[in-house]
Amino acid sequence: MVTTRDLEAHFEFECRACENGHCRKADVETILSERKGLKEFYEAFKEHIKECKRMTYGQYMFVIDREVLPEAVLWWHNHPEFKETHLSTAVGTDERPLNGKFVYMPFLNVQVEPQNMDENYWVFLKAYMPADDPSFPSVAAKLPAALWIEREVKDLLGFNPVGHPDPRRLILPEDWPEGVYPLRKDMDYRHSPMAEVKTEFKEKPEGTTLVPMGPVHMGIEEPAHFRLFVKGEEIVDVDYRGFYSHRGIEKTGEGRLTYNQVLFLAERICGICGYQHSVSYAMAVERLADVEIPDRARYIRTLMLELERIHNHLLWVGIAAHLVGYDTGFMHAWRIREPVMWLVERLTGNRKQYGMNIVGGVRRDILDYRKEEILKVVKQIREETKKFIDIALNTNTFIKRAEGVGILPYKIAKAYSVLGPTARASGRRIDTRLDQATKTAMAYNEVDFKVPVYKEGDVLARVLVRMDELFESLWIVEQLIDQMPGGDIMVPIGDLPEYEEALGFTEAHRGEVVHYVMTGEKNKVYRWKVRAPTYNNLPAVPEMLKGYHVADAPLIIASIDPCYSCTERVQFVDVETGKVKVLTEAEFNELSIKYRGVF
Amino acid sequence: METTAKLAFSFIGVLLTFLLPPYLDGIARRVKARLQYRRGPPLMQTWYDLNKLFSLPSVKPTKSALFTWAPYLALASAVIGALLLPYGNVVPIDIGFNLVVFFYVILMVSVFLMLAGLTVQNAFSHLGSAREMQIILTVEPLIAILYGVLAYNAGSLNISDIIANLHLTPSLVMTYVLLAYALYVESGFMPFDIAEAEQEVIGGPLSEYSGRLLGVFYYAIYIKRFALLWFFVSLLVLPWVGPINTTLKAAEVLAVQFLLTVALYPVIASLEATNARLRIDHVVKMNTRAFFAGIVILAIAFMGW
Amino acid sequence: MAESLSYTEKLKKWNRFEVEKFSKKAPVTTPYPFIDIEKPPEYRGIPHINPEKCIGCGACVNACPPDALILEWDKKRGVKRLTFNAARCIRCHRCVEVCPTGAMEPTNIFEIATDNKEDLVEVVEHKLAYCEECGEYLDFTERQIEYVKAILPKEIIDMYALEDRIGLTQEAKMRKTVEKLRETEGNAYPAFILVKKGGEE
Structure with missing residues (x-):
């Protein structure tokens, strides 16, 4: 077992606490x-x-x-x-x-x-x-x-x-029975939903009309319910009711799965930034088990994280273009993105949900001849993105829609703890990649890159921040390929210490992803808490919407790159699943009738 | 010209009015797809879509008769508008003052669309209708002024007379330029398809429509676009080809009209593909500016230039 | 020729057909459902159980995150059933990694849409080992026992007398130990002696 002392000798930590023994x-x-x-x-x-x-x-x-x-x-x-x-x-x-x-x-x-x-x-x-x-x-x-x-x-x-000030329901559905708390350990699964639905919406301000954006709306990719109170076309106030894609992931992860199985669940929290979640979770477990992962694994993780950032930023800029009706931009952004997907498919075995991580390292090595291919793709992406940005930023109508819209001042950004590119476009100089000690799981401390910050805080600034970041990511990938060390790609973890806590974190393309893990007995997880960046960014959206047009709403909402599923994690709870037990169809039907609404 | 030839040309006009518009949309889709490096659907795709919509029943969210009738009325208006235009030298529905009729009939398509949106209880329909109204209110005065310039230039309010009597002046050239803009806005092509913006107001007035009624509405909109384009092409071609005396010449002119229409549609499609949708306040501002430009042109025309 | 290439060489040679198209800047989309798309050899598709290699140990079941693999015992019939449900599979290939015999075979099949759910299920049944002594089925399959015999070094098998004892249930094993002790050096096992003495007195 690797001790903290070795870890610190290796990374040259300046930790004086260790002089007194175990940290x-x-x-x-x-x-x-x-x-x-x-x-x-x-x-x-x-x-x-x-x-x-x-x-x-x-x-x-x-x-x-x-x-x-x-x-x-x-x-x-x-x-x-x-x-x-x-x-x-x-x-x-x-x-x-x-x-x-x-x-x-x-x-x-x-x-x-x-x-x-x-x-x-x-x-x-x-x-x-x-x-x-x-x-x-x-x-x-x-x-x-x-x-x-x-x-x-x-x-x-x-x-x-x-x-x-606002103690309404946030996560649980309207018909969830009162007094039943799913994350308590003694939660009883046999409750039925309430007969009467309890809706708690914000009151409509005087003299306004309600425009319900959602739960299903073309401009929002996932179920989310923005209630816009408008005067004419101007938005006066906004109410948000979300958490329609609450999946009970935290509860599923607790107690039932072993720590390596949770990893794959973590990866499936999000459709496009899954690897960030996977790395965060792996990092949390590695931190609390106090293991050092091999350098090569750190480099490969960083490489995949950055490739993910590249294709996610391209995906986002495509969607932003689509929402203002600029479909050519949309199609071209996604066309440019495709080679990255092809590349990661060959590197990891899947376009998304790479399944590349295991607690203690990575599962697949990057073969040497692949480096050329990666560099080729990076070069191609850089050229094409440059061309694309040139065209998109010279499209008058696109700029007209993005400039001066959805302004988020620095003060509000800070008060809401807004994260990621949304915060950086409002002048917050934060980037978890460099701000916090990511060096135990990733190699950001060994590459050189800038963190772009803009002060304007409008949608255009958010576009520009992301595009600048994309080029930085390309540059990081090139450095990583150049510096890739040799050696192992994983170390076995063995048994986890009981009831220890630690945090894992990465900077996803939307902001800081945080995974808090508390271990339980027998290598299971006692408490697993996931916080996706959208969770912090979304409450600030109503502030951005006020005073702008209904027509701008989809673009403003999309400008934070919202991911509702990431934010909403938790509902389906798999109860007594022992590994061996299988229900017959009749039993299953009986159960589903009995537990209707709970499942 | 003989009556049979006239009948034949009218028949061709009717055929073009009913059959060509969905194909034009198919061309536009193809052009857009190629600009986006996509394969694109077959040319018949719009027809397939319409065919499918026609075969599906509609869900009616209201008891208002207008909701049911509006698509058909819009379609009728659009068809009449298209038949008021010259095919070769033959105007299928030849009545006096038909420029004014054309103006109103095309306007009616938008009006029915707007009214249809107001018959249902849906915030998005209402928003869309309000937007449609703002566009109509700002672009129609501009079109009226430009039609006025044309009428003044030719000394007539009949489309075939106007076409026969136009004479080239600086004001006419400016009118053509502004007319191209105004008709583009009225057609509701991309930067100006604000009323039906899918990502913002999920189809606007059309959001409650489905099945056959939706198909009819789409058909009406395609025909309206075709009529406006055909009108503009006729203005571009007919005045400058000299008197059309023989059937052969008329056929040649019709062929040129047809080819120019088909050739201009890809241009429109590429304009659509390379622009983002504007916001309603942008459009109102632009239209107001264009309106004042129109007044200046009218003044110039009165001065005889 | 193809067989003589090493796996790495094969990976190097593989090319995506869209990539060539891409450079020509023609339409970059493909009429997908109407053409076949080949996934690269690295792609993690739906795995498949090779029943000839499978020994029914259940390593895959322990590793599988979404419970796509399930193990059931039917002691009456003397059968252990391993069920793989591709509809639950998340294609992580953990089972492929942990399988000791390589029976979990990776494929690069990705199109699993079907109109019959049962097409997605693979079932492998193993005969449980039968204990001659007590006439009951063991928890292990016959193949598991063969495999253990095959991989363990001779010395260890001899040391624990596995040759005769491996095919017995836990109870039979214990009984046998007792008998053996009684036969040979009974007084070397204090607890046994105590019990025995107590019984006699």
Whole structure:
């Protein structure tokens, strides 16, 4: 087994905590002095902090009283020095089988210095709540980024965010029975849906008409329901009701599958950024098992991630063109994209859902003669994309539609913790690839690239950010091919430690993907939390829509590159599936009648 | 010319009106596909689509009779509009002042489309209808002024008389240019297909239509586009070929009209393919500007240039 | 000639027919359902169970993320049934990786649409080994036992006397151990002695 010490010797980590033995047991003083800001926070909340520990490299946890959660979150989020710090998301866990308590744990991406992965870190603020009173003070009124997060734990775990300004249902369907919380460990599967559907829509403002965009609409690729309140053609207010493609993925992953099986489920969270999820999950498990993966695996992962980014950006720009009726742009963007798909099909065995990862490395090696082919495709893509952008940006009507539309000011972007290209187009200098310690699973620290940032915040800026990024990705791929080290492509993991927590993260083409994993017994996962970037970006869309035309709505919505399935993860729950047990058809029919609506 | 020849030309006109428009759309689809490096559907595809739609029943979301009748009325208007135009030198429906009739009949297609959208309780239909109305309100005055220039130039309100008597002046050239724009907008081709924008208002007034009624509406729109294009082509060709006395010459002129129509459609298709859809406020602004330009042209024409 | 090429060479030689078209800039689309499309040799298609190689060990079942492979025992008939359902398969080829005998064969078939669901199901039935001693079926298949015998070194088989004991149920094995101990060096096994003595007294 590889120890942390070896890992650090290899990567030249500057971790002084290890001098005292195993990292997780390092004493508080050393932990706090490791990174800037930790000590300051500890001093400010001294009376309320019960425990602090280092989960793994660059991830710190404070066990804190629930009463001060809002202050603590805001302390970090609005830290005057750490400008781009944002509330990433929160995890709610039912730890009653372990210690009789519920856990609510928001965590933040702290940016001490932009794009310095050895300085920045993650902070987890863990608050225990007694089993009979799972409530915590809400921060959503002051920090809109927490709006959805708190509604989600309310739906799925029955926590009560006291003082939440908008405590409607977010995730569960309208006819879900009251008082049934799917992510609790003692969830009973035999409830029937409510006889009466409970709809909670926002009230229509005076003098407006309702334009329901969705649940099924041509301009939205997946089910989502934007209720636009319009005056004439101008949008006055917006209500969003989504989570129609809630699939119960987190619950399925918990307890039932082994850690390597969850990996393939993770990959299927998203249709196009699946590899990002797969890498994030693998990284989380590797971090908590404290293993070092071989260099070659890191390089291959990075290569696939960047190829994925290239074809996803091309896909997105095609869709954006399609939504303003510029079908020629759409077809050409996808035509340019196709060779990348062909390439990855030959590299990994599939166009999408590469199935390339395994916890501890990758499954297929990149054969040497392939390098030429990759470089050829990269060259071709670069030339064709240049031509394409030239034409698209010289199409007057296209520019007219994209410029000055859907403006998202920096302040709102920060308040909603908007991520990825959407944030970078509004002037936020964030990119998880460089901001956080991705070096344990990916090789971004060994390549050179720029992170494009625009200040305008309109749809055109989002197009330009993505196109610039595409060229950077091409450049990264070329460097990776050039520097590809030799060696193994995977290391076996063996058994996982029990009840350990860690975070895995990547920068998908939409923003930061976060996978939180807490292991259970027998190599199973006790709690698995997925946060796709759209989860943070989507609540900001109503802000972008206000004041613009109905005609712009599809383009503005699409400009964040929304992925509803990623965001909505969780409904179908596979219950008593022992591996061996098979239902006959009659049994199955009987069950499906009994559990109608639950399945 | 003999009556039989006249009848034959009228018959050809009717045939062209009914058969050609879907083929023209097929050509446009093919051209667009090639610009997008696609294979594209066969030329008959639009016919196949219409055929399928005609054979399907329609779902009617309202009891309003207008909802059922609007497609047929639109189709009738479009057909009449097309038959008011010269084929060779023969106008199938030759009545006095037929320029005015043509103007209104073509307008009626849009009006029926708009009214149809207002008969149903659907936000997208209403939005589409509102957009259609804004386009009509801004582009029709422009067309009226341009028709006025033509009528003033030729001293008549009858299309065949106008064509026979046009004389080349700077104002006429400008009128042609502006007319090309106005008719393009009225046809509802790509940057201006705002009323039916699929990605925004899912078909606008057409969003509640299905089956046969939808097919009829599409057919009416294709014929309207054909009529407007044929009108413009006639203005381009007929005044400058000299008097048409013989049947042979008339046939030649008809052939030129036909070929030019077929040749111009790909041009339109490529314009469609290389543009994004505009927003309604953009179009209103552009149309208003064009309207003032039209007034200037009218003034120039009055001065005799 | 084709057989003499190594796998890597084969991969190198394979070319996608659209790529050539692509460079000519003609229409880049293909009239897909009307022509055959060949997937590259690397493509992970629907796997297929080779019943001749399969020993019924269930390694694939343990690895399969979506439960496309299922193992059932029918002790009455003495059969172990391995079912592969291509409709559930996510084409990750984990089963291909873990199969000890190479019975899970990768293909590059991707068109599995059918009008009959049963076309997608493959069933392999194995005979369970029969314990002569107690007249019951074991959890293992006959082939599994043969395979174990084939791969284990002679010394180990001898050391544990697997030759006679491998085909027995757990109970029969224990009984046999007891008998053997009783026969040969019974007093070397303290617990046994205690019980025995207690019984006698």
